[in-house]
Amino acid sequence: MKTYRLLPLLPVLLAASASADSFELKDGSKIEGTILRTDGSDYIIEVQVTKSIKDERRIPKADVVKQVAEQKDQTEFAAIAALVPAPDLYSESEYEVASAKVQSFIKKHPNSPRKKDAQKIYDTLETELAAIKTGGVKFEGRMIPASExxxxxxxxxxSIAASNLKKAGDKGEVVSALREWTKLEKDFLGSSAYRDNKDYALTLMKTHLANVTSVLSGYDARVKARxxxxxxxxxxxxxxxxxxIQEEQSAYAARVEREKADGIKWHTLDPFAKxxxxxxxxxxxxxxxxxxxLDTSxxxxxxxxxxxxxxxxxxxxxxxxxxxxxxxxxRGFNMPQKYIDELQKLAPATPAP
Structure with a gap:
């Protein structure tokens, strides 16, 4: 079997391509790559060596018996197929960006066999976007319309605030989770979500306390070692x-001051900020x-x-x-003013006599 030599060039670190042209050679072997240029009687082809490294190969044109072009629409469709189902709590702007990507695919590949599938994706996104614009929300994998x-x-x-709390906590982002707990406690103290997550918040606080205590116990040794x-x-x-070190300390101090100004209770910590x-x-x-x-009852x-x-x-x-x-x-209950405002908006303009 003939070996086609690599050009003596440094590898190019790039993201891996999803697909490329396929070249069938006289000896029966196949090479996947993209023609960069021709050099006399040779093709200069870019190939994927590893997931993160590309290189170039020189192949005589006479040795290529068949070339199958990359199906660009299939490659690009894979990217837009990942847009559905849309994640929970997707915003209006995020839906609009996703819809624009699908619309671009449809315009770019009007004859693609995946056009119908792309259209279904677009219709799904637009339907959910319409629900979001009228006050709906996607939560726990389901679109909840405004009427519901x-x-x-x-x-x-x-429940959404509690979900944010659990997501951060389960990922080990304790400070972020405690900030979500503060929001839940501030706005939804009288909710079942608050009562159901009190013990979870306590667990997070105890975990954070153990970590902070450990960092404090090693403070003197850490400063001495530095x-x-x-x-x-x-x-x-x-x-x-x-x-x-001074620049880092100043940047940290400024960050803490911004957090305090923003009313954030649980601040970012630094092992050298006693x-x-x-x-x-x-x-x-x-x-x-x-x-x-606290007795939540x-x-x-x-x-x-x-x-x-x-x-x-x-x-x-x-x-x-x-x-x-x-x-x-x-009004006599502990709920944010926006919910009172929503109730007032719901009242009929002309009540029954």
């Missing part, structure tokens, strides 16, 4: 290293004590209050007195 979401908006939004390392450097290297580590430890100990002693059932108010306001023949009383009662 409205009666349980408070509880549904609480100082020893600096002292072992020559003057110029030491100056540069000290400057880099003040923030101490503050985190105290906050965690306080929160763990509070949550451990004594909390107002804000979720039920919202649903009761919705039912009263939207029922057939609802009178103005009933509507006013339902909204007034809802």
């Amino acid at each position: 979401r409205a009666p349980k908006a408070y509880g549904l939004d609480a 100082q020893t390392g600096l002292q072992g450097m020559d003057q110029s290297d030491r100056v540069r290293s000290e400057q880099a 003040k923030e580590l101490d503050e985190a430890k105290r906050s965690l100990e306080t929160e763990i004590r509070r949550l451990t002693s 004594t909390l107002q059932n804000t979720e039920a209050a919202y649903e009761e108010a919705y039912a009263s306001i939207t029922k057939a023949g609802a009178k103005k007195q009933e509507i006013d009383a339902a909204i007034s009662k809802a």
Whole structure:
């Protein structure tokens, strides 16, 4: 079997192609690649050597008995096929970007055998986008239209917040998870999602406390080791290293200040920032004590209050007195103002006399 030599060029680090032209040679062998150029009686072909490395080969034209062109539409269809099903909580703008990609494929490949499949993907995305634009949401793999979401908006939004908490926590992103817990507690204290996730939040806090305590216990040794390392450097290297450390400390301090200004409770931690580590430890100990002693059965059932108010306001023949009383009662519960506003918008313009 004839061996076709690699050109003496450095490998090019690029992402792997999904497919390429196929070249069948006289000796029965096949090579997949893309013709870059011709050089006299030879083809210069780019081939995939490994997943991340490409190289070039020189092949005599006379040795190529058959060339099967890459099906670009098949390659590109694989990318748009991955757009459905769309992920949970996809935003309006994300749907629009996805739809535009599919539309571009259809225009670029009008005769593709995958055109019908692409059209189905486009129709699915556009249908879900229309639902999002009118107040719907995709959650737990299902599109929930506005008409279905409205009666349980408070509880549904609480479940979404709890889902964000669990996703971050399950990935080990404890600080992000605790920030999601803070949002859940602030806006949805009276929800079943809050009550159901209290123990999960406690577990996260205990895990974070153990980590912070461990980092604090090694603080002095860590600082000493860094100082020893600096002292072992020559003057110029030491100056540069000290400057880099100072820049890192300043950047960290600025980040913490931004987080505080944004009202973020659980700050980013640095193993050399003892003040923030101490503050985190105290906050965690306080929160763990509070949550451990919290009896969630004594909390107002804000979720039920919202649903009761919705039912009263939207029922057939609802009178103005009933509507006013339902909204007034809802105000007495711990729910964000936006849910009161939604209830008011749902009230009929002309109540029953």
